Amino acid sequence: MPPAPTRGRTLPAPTLPSIGLAKTLPRSCDVLIIGLSTQGVVAVPEAIEKAQTKRFGVSVTDLARSLGAKPDEGKTVILPAAGDGPRLLVAGLGADEPTPEGLRRVAGAAVRQAGGLAEEASLSIALALPAEDPETLQAVLEGALLGSYRYQPISAKTQHPQIDQLTVINDAKAGTDLVDRARIIAGAVAQARDWVNLPPNLLFPDSLAEDARALVRDARINVEVLDEKALQKGGYGGILGVGGGSSRPPRLVRFGYTPRGAKAHLALVGKGITFDSGGLNLKPGDSMYTMKSDMAGAAAVLSAISAIARLGLRVTVTGYAALAENLPSDTSYRPSDVLTMYGGKTVENGNTDAEGRLVMADAIVRAGEDKPDLIVDVATLTGACVVALGNRTSGLMAADDETADRVLDAAEAAGEAAWQLPIPTETRAKLDSKVADLRSTGTDRAGGALIAAAFLREFVPDNVGWAHLDIAGSAFNGGEPYGYTPAGGTGVAVRTLIALAESMQD
Known part of the structure; x- marks a missing residue:
């Protein structure tokens, strides 16, 4: 072959x-x-x-x-x-x-x-x-x-x-300034939509990484792309484990925007599974068709940072897009594998179709090393969030209510629907493992979106604000167009992230 x-x-x-x-x-x-x-x-x-x-x-x-x-x-x-x-x-x-x-x-x-x-x-x-x-x-x-x-x-x-x-x-x-702003914001949303809509034989980790590099070639953004060798050397066990079953190896893209006069630092992390078959825990065939959209979080983060730089916002922003293709093969990771994540924590893998949280965990730890004031991750993470909130509302979970309110205010200003969900104290116990520091999945199906958020929280540095946006339902419109939302990729979260960066300027 x-x-x-x-x-x-x-x-x-x-x-x-x-x-x-x-x-x-x-x-x-x-x-x-x-x-x-x-x-x-x-x-x-x-x-x-x-x-x-x-x-x-x-x-x-x-x-x-x-x-x-x-x-x-x-x-x-x-x-x-x-x-x-x-x-x-x-x-x-x-x-x-x-x-x-x-x-x-x-x-x-x-x-x-x-x-x-x-x-x-x-x-x-x-x-x-x-x-x-x-x-x-x-x-x-x-x-x-x-x-x-x-x-x-x-x-x-x-x-x-x-x-x-x-x-x-x-x-x-003041119309001219508003027109320019609208062009930049709508262009960023359109870019995210295009990436989500592109079929997975044409968009995979390396090609998305190169597209991201080309997107900001004329912007004041530093770009770093870690290939599979660099990921191996750095110990990114989550990204490597998820991407190990594909002949197209994973990537980690880092965007850095550092304007003069910036006092606040925002870190954005996006899930970039360019196609999700479920791995060895294979999805049903009908559930696989729209899985080209499983990189919508990365698309939102990369597009939003491009717009933030073009708008000249006075806030430092670093972004990470964790890119992998989750396929079954003789090199795939398995249920019950123990993965050593970036930073050293070990994770017992519960299900290869819970892959997003693994790549995100690596990227969140890396984002924490940049010492930001706030980390926001965006991911098409759980079907449970779709069951809870439907196809048009994103789920928001956060380390504290003050952080949640800040992100919710940004979503409202942008006109994007988001709803706060809790991370109950008892959810952490469901992630206990006998063979590793923690499991990637819970012991039952109850509260799946909350369990996933509790897992991600384990990788957030102490004393750093953190919020998680689950866009599993809102990232892709499988029905008829409505309002300004087309069929297919919606570009959700791009405008919220831009509004959040704006709110952190002062």
Whole structure:
């Protein structure tokens, strides 16, 4: 059998449309998005209102309602164009005074719907939504870009973008800075989505490590990649054990961002299992199909740090992406194996499908050596978290409530759903082992997400804040698109990590 390739496809930067602000409707606009509240349409340009009334004899509000438009969020209706003017897409706002996250979802869903009207040529889309302050304008800009995301299929056919220009109609004076910020944040989310969506024969530890290096080539980020020889020399028993069954060896990627004037230090750790078969504890076939997404934590960490550097945030950030492919072979690690982790602790392996916590433990210990103020790890870690919180809410567990509140506040500011779960005192006893310092899994299935967090906590240095985000459900959307979230990789946690870094600047 020939050896597996050591390189996959180098991932191009995700393509998002251009976006800008304008005080009036652009002449080249193909589709205009307007909002509908219980009071009627909102922020319709005066020229459009006059043209529509002249053409159809009724106001835009009455025409929209006659065609079934409703103010409910997610409800959209497309109106005919008045002469040579743009087609109108009326989107329900969900509330008369929508929140920033509500506007983000409305803008994203409306842009996605409008993009579906593209045929032979790409569209120019404008949005006239009620964004009256920097926070709501930022939300509309982000939502429009996030909703425009489209994963480019691997195909012999040439794909043209659905949308080539987005314009938000607004006269905000601080608009340029907000546009640049939205581009950076949405670009980081799109990068994470692209990585998650790429099939595992094209994305594996070495190729993801090289993609990460290429991503920050023009940013003020130091990059270090440990290959299998360096990992062996350093004693990274968790990463080596998990990756030992694959012909494509593991990697540990370190990003370092150290701006002048930074007083706080944030460490981020991401799980990067580029494909998870379950190892010798093989998953059922149907459960394996989406396991290309098991590296979503690493994708979020790498993409977020790239954005943090491009935004010029005044906080030191170090990031670790623990990359491995978990496959069964005659070199796979086994249940009951004892692994010596980075730093010296020994772990009795309970189940080869509980691999994420092993690679994360190595990386958390290494992150602690950088002496950060806070360590946050992000991982598609447990099915138990999906059972508890569903597919759209990430689970948060932390060393203390103050740290949990800090991360929850960042998630709320970013518009990402997260919910705190406990790490009960009694969970530690379930990790006791007779042959090693601790087991990797509990003695029963109860509280699986909590047990996994309790295991990770064992590797966090004393006196360092720590939080764990379990994104097993929220990292991949196996259903239909909603809001600004596409089918496939969601890019979850990228915006939360950026917001967290922002909160640590002062």
